[in-house]
Amino acid sequence: xxxxxxxxxxxxxxxxxxxxxxxxxxxxxxxxxxxxxxxxxxxxxxxxxxxxxxxxxxxxxxxxxxxxxxxxxxxxxxxxxxxxxxxxxxxxxxxxxxxxxxxxxxxxxxxxxxxxxxxxxxxxxxxxxxxxxxxxxxxxxxxxxxxxxxxxxxxxxxxxxxxxxxxxxxxxxxxxxxxxxxxxxxxxxxxxxxxxxxxxxxxxxxxxxxxxxxxxxxxxxxxxxxxxxxxxxxxxxxxxxxxxxxxxxxxxxxxxxxxxxxxxxxxxxxxxxxxxxxxxxxxxxxxxxxxxxxxxxxxxxxxxxxxxxxxxxxxxxxxxxxxxxxxxxxxxxxxxxxxxxxxxxxxxxxxxxxxxxxxxxxxxxx
Amino acid sequence: xxxxxxxxxxxxxxxxxxxxxxxxxxxxxxxxxxxxxxxxxxxxxxxxxxxxxxxxxxxxxxxxxxxxxxxxxxxxxxxxxxxxxxxxxxxxxxxxxxxxxxxxxxxxxxxxxxxxxxxxxxxxxxxxxxxxxxxxxxxxxxxxxxxxxxxxxxxxxxxxxxxxxxxxxxxxxxxxxxxxxxxxxxxxxxxxxxxxxxxxxxxxxxxxxxxxxxxxxxx
Numbered sequence: 001x002x003x004x005x006x007x008x009x010x011x012x013x014x015x016x017x018x019x020x021x022x023x024x025x026x027x028x029x030x031x032x033x034x035x036x037x038x039x040x041x042x043x044x045x046x047x048x049x050x051x052x053x054x055x056x057x058x059x060x061x062x063x064x065x066x067x068x069x070x071x072x073x074x075x076x077x078x079x080x081x082x083x084x085x086x087x088x089x090x091x092x093x094x095x096x097x098x099x100x101x102x103x104x105x106x107x108x109x110x111x112x113x114x115x116x117x118x119x120x121x122x123x124x125x126x127x128x129x130x131x132x133x134x135x136x137x138x139x140x141x142x143x144x145x146x147x148x149x150x151x152x153x154x155x156x157x158x159x160x161x162x163x164x165x166x167x168x169x170x171x172x173x174x175x176x177x178x179x180x181x182x183x184x185x186x187x188x189x190x191x192x193x194x195x196x197x198x199x200x201x202x203x204x205x206x207x208x209x210x211x212x213x214x215x216x217x218x219x220x221x222x223x224x225x226x227x228x229x230x231x232x233x234x235x236x237x238x239x240x241x242x243x244x245x246x247x248x249x250x251x252x253x254x255x256x257x258x259x260x261x262x263x264x265x266x267x268x269x270x271x272x273x274x275x276x277x278x279x280x281x282x283x284x285x286x287x288x289x290x291x292x293x294x295x296x297x298x299x300x301x302x303x304x305x306x307x308x309x310x311x312x313x314x315x316x317x318x319x320x321x322x323x324x325x326x327x328x329x330x331x332x333x334x335x336x337x338x339x340x341x342x343x344x345x346x347x348x349x350x351x352x353x354x355x356x357x358x359x360x361x362x363x364x365x366x
Numbered sequence: 367x368x369x370x371x372x373x374x375x376x377x378x379x380x381x382x383x384x385x386x387x388x389x390x391x392x393x394x395x396x397x398x399x400x401x402x403x404x405x406x407x408x409x410x411x412x413x414x415x416x417x418x419x420x421x422x423x424x425x426x427x428x429x430x431x432x433x434x435x436x437x438x439x440x441x442x443x444x445x446x447x448x449x450x451x452x453x454x455x456x457x458x459x460x461x462x463x464x465x466x467x468x469x470x471x472x473x474x475x476x477x478x479x480x481x482x483x484x485x486x487x488x489x490x491x492x493x494x495x496x497x498x499x500x501x502x503x504x505x506x507x508x509x510x511x512x513x514x515x516x517x518x519x520x521x522x523x524x525x526x527x528x529x530x531x532x533x534x535x536x537x538x539x540x541x542x543x544x545x546x547x548x549x550x551x552x553x554x555x556x557x558x559x560x561x562x563x564x565x566x567x568x569x570x571x572x573x574x575x576x577x578x579x580x581x582x583x584x585x
Contacts, residue, residue, distance in 0.1 A: 039377045269505065272525060315455045315479070318417050318436055333416055334435070335377030335395040347414070349435065349454050351504070352479065 015199075015211035016043035016164075016185040017319075018331040019300045020340070021307045021358050025365035026326070027055050030173025032340045033181040036329075038165035039336045040185060043211075046102070047193025048186025049167035050159025052150075052200040052207035052302045053178035055366040061154040063090055063113040064132055064204075069195055070108040071145030079139055079146040086135050087114035095158075100170045103162045107195055111156075129249065133203055134228065141230040147196045152205030154366070155304065159184075159198035167198075179366055182302045184209035188235075196233050200302070201241040207302040208244065210237040211332055212317045215295030223290030243291045244301060255301070255308045259355035261288045263313045300330055305366075306359040315352030322347040328358050382409045385426065398435075401428045404445060417454070420447045423469070429554050433475065442469040442488065449473045450555045455504070456480045461514060463487025472551050479504030482570075486513040491547050493519045493562060501525075508570050516570040517544055523568055536567035 018036040022028065030051060037049070057065055066083070070076040083089060091113040097106070116131050124131050136148045150157035155178075158171040164185040184199035190213065191197065200207040214220065214236040221231045221239050227250070229242040240262070247258045264285045270278055285292065296316030301308040309330045311319050322329040322337040322344040329337040334347060350356045360366065375381060379397035382390045385407030392400070392411045400416070401409045404423040411428070417435040420428050425445045433451035441460040444467040455478035458471045469488035474495050481503045482490050494502025501507075501524040508516055508531045517540070523533050536544065545563060552559040 042379065268526065315436070318454075320435075333377060333395075333397065334414055335397060335416065338395045339376055349478075352455065 014043045014187045016040035016332045016336070017183065017209045017211050017298060017300050018336050019180070019182040019209075019302070019307060019309070019329070021180045021328040021330075022326060023328065023358060023361050024326040025055070025179045025360050025362065027177035027179050027366070028181075029175070029177055030168055030181060033183050034165050034168035034173060036331060036336045036340050037168075037183040037185050038163075039339050040331070040333055041163065041165070043187060043332065044163055044185030045187045046163045047161055047188050048159070048184070048198035049162055049164030050157060050184050050186075050198045050200050050209070051164070051168060051171070051173060052155065052157045052180075052182045052202060052209070053173070053176055054155045054180040054205075054302055054304065055178045056156055056176040057113070057154045058366065060091065060113045061366075063115055064151055064153055065156055066112040066114060066136075066148050067095065067150035067156055067158075068108075068110045068112070069147045069149060070110065072108070075143060075145030076108055076110070079143050082135075082139060082143060083112060083114065086117060086120050087112075088117055089114050096172050096175070097170050098172055100162070100166050102166045103160055103170045106160065106170075129204055133245065136203060137228070137230050141232045147233075149196065150202055150207075152202065152207075152304070155205050155207070155302070157200050157202050157207055159195070159200065161193050161195055161198060179360065180302055180307055182207065182209050182300045182307070184211075189213055191235055197235045199237060201233070201238045203241050203245045204249070205302075205304045206241060206245055206248070208237060208241045208299055210240060210297055210299045212297035212299075212312065213295055214239065214293055214297065216293055217295075219290060220293060240293065240297075240299060243293070247288065247291065248303075255306075255357055256355055257284060259308070259310050259353065260284045261291050262293045263310055263353035263355075264292050265313060265353055298332065305363040306357060309350060309356040311350060311352045311354070313353035318349070320347060320349050321356050326361075330356070382407055385409075401426070404428065406445075414451075420445070423447075424467075431555065436478070439469065439471045442471070443467055444469050446470040446472070446550075448551055448554055449475075451475045452477065453481075454478045456483060458485060458488070458490045458516075459483040461485050461488040461490070463514060470547060472547050474551065474555060474557070476502045477504065477507075479506050480509060481507045482511050482514070482516045483509045485511040485516070488514045489517070489543075489547070490514070491517045491519075491544060493548070493551070495557065495562075511570070512572045514571075518568045518570065519562065519565050520568065521566050527570070530573055531570050532573040533568050533570050536569045540567065540569050 095109045160167045199209045217236045247253045297312045298317035298319040320334045323346045376394040377397045382401045384403040389408040399418045402421040404426040406425045408427045411430045414432040415434045419438045422441045428447045430449045436454035437456045439458045452475035472491045
């Protein structure tokens with residue numbers, strides 16, 4: 001697999017994102033999300049497409065579902081040795097795919113349902129999620145040619161080099177049923193496309209699809225690497241995933257607070273807030289200043305039981321949200337929503353830096 | 367007139383791009399850059415439009431019976447855009463005028479941030495219908511503006527107007543310029559002309575002929 005950053009290719013930007021979320025937990029196949037992202041075909045250039053789906057593995061919902069790319073058998077052997085040392089592997093298989101003419105040079109693509117070995121976990125003195133996330137980071141940085149690109153429970157990421165509609169067909173997404181789907185069509189700007197560089201980027205159950213490019217990437221990378229993360233996929237979006245994991249899971253910030261850190265308002269806007277709000281925003285901007293993300297972005301964050309849409313504070317990328325009954329649609333363009341739901345109850349474009357959050361009404365239902 | 371009705375234009379980009387004549391009617395959310403470089407034709411949209419509507423348009427009319435996305439009328443240099451609802455961010459940025467070419471944007475509802483950023487010419491009129499209790503625009507309105515005029519139908523000026531912008535209550539002279547735009551808006555969208563015209567308007571203009579002179583070398 002080609003690693004990002006090796007060639008200096010630069011192409012104009014314009015990715016696409018889309019998502020469907022069902023507040024009542026209704027699980028649907030991947031067909032509609034593929035139609036939605038395919039309508040924005042011109043926003044991608046065939047160098048990356050991907051999907052994240054939540055609620056797709058109810059039969060294994062207590063196990064971590066690891067999705068892996070292997071460059072060859074050697075990488076697979078080395079990685080499986082590591083996995084067997086740290087996890088009880090309950091089930092393993094190739095991820096089912098079908099031949100699609102435009103999807104070429106695929107790596108070996110495997111899926112493992114695992115739980116941490118109790119002895120290893122207690123020996124590590126870490127909580128279970130931190131243990132798993134450290135194992136993911138270790139495989140991705142230390143085992144040559146092996147990449148864990150999905151590591152949450154009851155969710156999965158499916159991605160490849162290709163147009164998103166072809167990627168969806170390749171992974172047979174019509175066979176999965178999820179209450180939440182996110183999708184991405186890639187148009188890489190600063191680095192060439194490769195399988196590991198396609199979106200979504202995920203760690204544990206948090207996944208990110210991103211349209212834009214981060215001007216503050218290296219400042220963000222240096223900050224997050226101080227906390228044990230490794231930005232080894234050499235593309236800007238992964239740092240957003242790690243920042244959200246750090247702020248939300250490890251520091252316990254809410255998603256609204258997380259948004260106030262990564263898309264913090266300008267100081268001039270903070271000054272006009274009420275005393276209490278000014279103190280809150282000043283604290284968040286100051287305490288996590290290295291995690292302020294500047295430059296254009298619209299992101300959709302998927303997580304167990306919910307979804308967040310967020311634009312950069314200047315709103316340099318487009319994002320539209322629509323609601324119909326219990327279903328929520330988010331996309332780069334309104335037309336990509338209208339295609340799958342022509343009659344919406346409500347449709348609007350959130351302001352820059354204003355997070356839009358939806359949760360399952362009953363988190364136990366999936 | 368060559369009047370065409372299109373039924374399946376959902377998400378299609380560049381509709382009516384560069385048209386010199388004729389009318390296009392759009393009934394499903396069109397794609398980005400609707401009417402870009404429009405050069406005399408008319409486009410009537412009976413739903414919302416997306417980003418970059420009327421990008422760099424030169425002449426003609428775009429009438430939107432709905433709201434519009436970001437950067438409507440970007441770098442516009444002639445013609446008119448009428449929006450019944452709201453606009454997204456960066457409406458009318460980099461608008462310019464030259465001799466008889468004076469672009470016009472009229473918005474019935476509210477505008478997002480950066481309205482008229484770097485505006486160099488032309489007219490933007492925001493009616494703010496339904497938002498009479500607050501400024502009808504977002505942050506950074508008229509940032510870097512150095513030509514043209516922005517009219518706001520409001521009694522609440524934005525709190526963050528830049529120092530080089532003068533905001534003046536519109537007098538009789540300005541109102542005679544606003545009136546035909548309001549009339550055209552009302553004819554298209556069926557609003558009450560008298561009520562709109564008897565409101566308070568503010569006119570935003572750059573306060574010197576060249577407020578950024580100090581930024582450049584004299585040579």
